[in-house]
Amino acid sequence: DGGITQSPKYLFRKEGQNVTLSCEQNLNHDAMYWYRQDPGQGLRLIYYSQIVNDFQKGDIAEGYSVSREKKESFPLTVTSAQKNPTAFYLCASSIDRVTQYFGPGTRLLVL
């Protein structure tokens, strides 16, 4: 099946810890995106990548880092510099301007 997978479904972070969220797609899409969603809010763009080995900051990149070493993978690291990381994180990919395909999301909680 073609699609986008995210893991884990739930993730717990301790104070001062870096954690990495996985996003994989087998749709052969060039562009990939990471969004953050807080309760009762819309999605906000963290980072995006148009092509392998290239990525750009979105609206709320502080405290996050990404890599794009392979076309199908776009992992997001939530660093200790992100002071309020509790949120729902969504990954998406696209091949054109018409549609973004979203993964099932990862819920990050701080212990």
Add this chain to the structure above:
Amino acid sequence: GIQVEQSPPDLILQEGANSTLRCNFSDSVNNLQWFHQNPWGQLINLFYIPSGTKQNGRLSATTVATERYSLLYISSSQTTDSGVYFCAVELPGAGSYQLTFGKGTKLSVIP
């Protein structure tokens, strides 16, 4: 930056009723999309509609770009329509299909 305002924020419908959701945006846009987020967090693209009218089954959407608003119509609502409906826009020159989301309309359809 651009403002994307959605109304109403919450809506409760009896199954079988019709509804209209509205999205106002503060600037000219290249792209406007409607998404549905189900209660488990999965987002699905409903319409790509920078202008004009489209219909897909019980759903239809209209965007009047010159007046900076879009409407999503849901007819004969079903319990499976429950969730949050988001409007998202792309600014001219934003590049790489970056979307700015509204805060959504939470729809609850009761039997």
